[in-house]
Amino acid sequence: MNASSIIFIFVSLLAGPILPGLINKTKALFGGRQGPRVLQLYYDIFKLARKTPTYSETASALTRIAPVVIALSSITALTLVPSFFNDSVIHFTGDIILMAYLLGLGRFFMVTAALDRGSAFEGMGASREVLYSALAEPSFFAGLLIMIYETNSLELSEIFSKLSLNFWQENPAILFLILCSWFVILLVENARIPIDDPNTHLELTMIHEVMILDYSAKDLALIEYASALKLWIYSALIVGMLINGEIITNMALQIAIFTLGMAIVAFVIGTIESITARIKLVFIPKFIVGSGALAIIALILKVAGN
């Protein structure tokens, strides 16, 4: 644990809600609109946090507990993310497994709480969410496997610091495949287009949004915040994977590059959202499994290359 990692946690906790704003700005740019402010999510969260929640008559205590657990799962997972290409606050052998499963805990509560309101729609989102995330898990670990294989280390921050620029330059195909597959996971886990449309207004086609239909006020604020943090975590993983922190020793420079990287990820997500339509629900499993297949191809390439 060092100063950089502590700063990282605070920066992430504060800056998490910027990413959705940047994505929306990008989308507005493509659409020729002015769009909402970059800090819009902050305004929303503050507005919601001041209000008193209304609960569904059917809801049990789980609905009241779930937002806390969901937010806590994102925050605890954040402590395991490498900070500005350096160590994470807490790092140990196999820390990425804990990270993946902490996010899984949040998902479990999100899904069960969705069934808590006895709604006709929320179960729909829940049933999709559990399946898609279960299918995405193997491809996430497949990408991880290649990096462990290359770097011989089992700690996330160590893996990222050892992934030299050289390796990616020598294996552009592997880089491209892992990047594609992890990016698909980012889109799946954070309910972005082409998997899910955060702006959709039809309950029947929603995945993430439909599960939080009955949340309001402080609870909704917690969930929106947790979702933004989750997007931050996945984006930080992709940025961390691509850029080697050991080359850049100056901390100010590290922070600058990291910030730039996150902005680029947000821009890419925004671009994808602007230029693609969401795919049909029945094709989503194929899409996810396909992205897993990319990671496995990368794995085979790596083994064959040695």
Added chain:
Amino acid sequence: MDFFLSAIVAIFVGGIIALLTGKWRGVSNFFGAFSCFLGTIFALKPIYEVLIENKTLEAITFALPICSASVSLDKISAFFALPILILGFVSAYFAAVTVNPRNEQHPGAYWFFYNLLIAGMLSLVASSNAVLFIMAWEIMSVAAYFLIAHRDEINTARNAAWQFLVASHIGTTGIFFLFAILISAAGGYQFESFYSAALPEGSAAVIFFLALFGFGVKVGFFPLHIWMPDSYTFADSHVSAVLSGAMSKMGFYGLIRVLTFLPVHAETWGWVLLFGGLITGVYALIIGLVKLDLKKVISYSSMENAGIILMAIGTGILANHWNQSLIAFAAFSGALLHIFNHALSKGLLFLCAGSVYFATGTRRQEQMGGIGKAMPVTATAFGIGAAAISGLPPFNNFVSEFLIFMSGLKAASLSTPKSLLLASAILLGLGLIGGLAAAMFARSFGLVFLGSPRTNKRLNTKNIKTDVNFALIILSVAIVAASICAPLLISPFAGVVSEIVKPLGITYDPAHLATISAPVKTISQFSLAIILITLIVVFIKSKYLDKGQRTDAPTWDCGFLKGTARIQYTSSSFSEPANEVFTSVNRLHIRGEKIKDLFPAKSSFHTETVDSAEKHLFIPTFSIINKFLIMFRGFQHGKLHLYIFYIAVTLLALLIWKVVY
């Protein structure tokens, strides 16, 4: 060792007293359950001595008709006695407060067979002699049969019991053969003589595969699992808890025990266990995810966890073969810890299902919903059990799955193609299994306990048995404790691991324990932090923040305004997307008429999933066997004098054979 034997005797005698006093309600219950409690207390001392104090207990030898047999308690036995005792005691409590001898057809017999099952399993782990082992194995299987068949007035329960008996005995033939090979090679019946047995070339592999077959039936190794879901479903819940949490673990005990007899473990065995376990786990989830019966879902999850444990054992064998002691150590520790953790969480889930069954009189998830409000303790316990068995932090199964994951990660860093194959099987396989298990249990938890009741008639609050809550609380607390105190559990279990690999001539570096304990310690701290912070924040939130003018409103129903409980998502609709993906495996049968005209008449729709292994493998195989055997039907005609004639002919033939040769 005296204490352990007295535990077995106490439980057995308690069962007999309960049998004799079956007519008096209460007396029978008291003796049945109290003897289990007493036995647990007795047995804890020797187990503590063996596991924690590292003492060697002196074996007790006595005479059997064909040989002298001895019972002893080494670390492996002591470890496997733990789930038996914990679940034996908790389920006995559950039975004592729910079983009413007045309503039972065979009062007393219930307790007799229950106690016989527990005593049989305890003797099984204690026996260090092949004959005694097989005897205890049979006692266990037969007692389990009678417990499942207890509800024999129900057709399905009777069939399930038959299926269990047949499957179990087919498995036992494998065990008979493997011990026959060992006995003939070693020239003795004692387990100690097996260690030094000079096995003929190739027979080690035969023994291993016989063990995998024989014990695989008990653990639910694909495709030998088909008896499992039905038996667990139609047995009473406290029996299912013992069957799944303890009896199926005896299969692992047998497998591990037999592995210790074999001087060298081939690499192939590791691969077979690894991929067999993977297929078992994924298959169980695909089928379990569409099952509509709450207890069937929990049963398939037993099979899934068996798959995980088999994968871990396979990894251990492979890593031993590659001289990667750290990977092997992590894998074996993960396997043992998972056996222990799974016993706790699966016991809890089955007891919760029992509690729900008493209140609703059904196991069909489609007819439940909203039970949590009437039964908050059961709902909380099931929630904890569901999150735990899905391998989610902050609960105990995550720790054991983490250790298995860790062996996979370490294998990935070895950088050989084979190790990479191992690592991909573990990481990708366990990742998928974990995700699907979470889906399966989120579905059951949500549809049974949350939402609003789907049918009004079902839940009868008068039938809720609050006495059982004590059993549920004990197991929930045990799950949380096993998660937070995981580092303390690992070190005694490490002793068991070294006992498992000792016959191979492998000793693990003591530093490995510290290596795998370090991350586990961090994880337990995470677990503790998550639990505490959640409790504190929820307390503050409910006490201070949620106050104010709050108006509860109906659930958002898209402006429909006439929302009823029937618009809720059901369990078959919940599993529909998954069904679409896995349709080639689970083969959903859809029956019903399509709606045609503008003014449709009454229509019906019915879906059903059968286990593909049963439908496409076992039913055809058994019908072929049946066709063959039916030719000999003529010999069975019920005429006693002819039967005596058969015996005479057989004896004559034997006599002639003896004289000629």
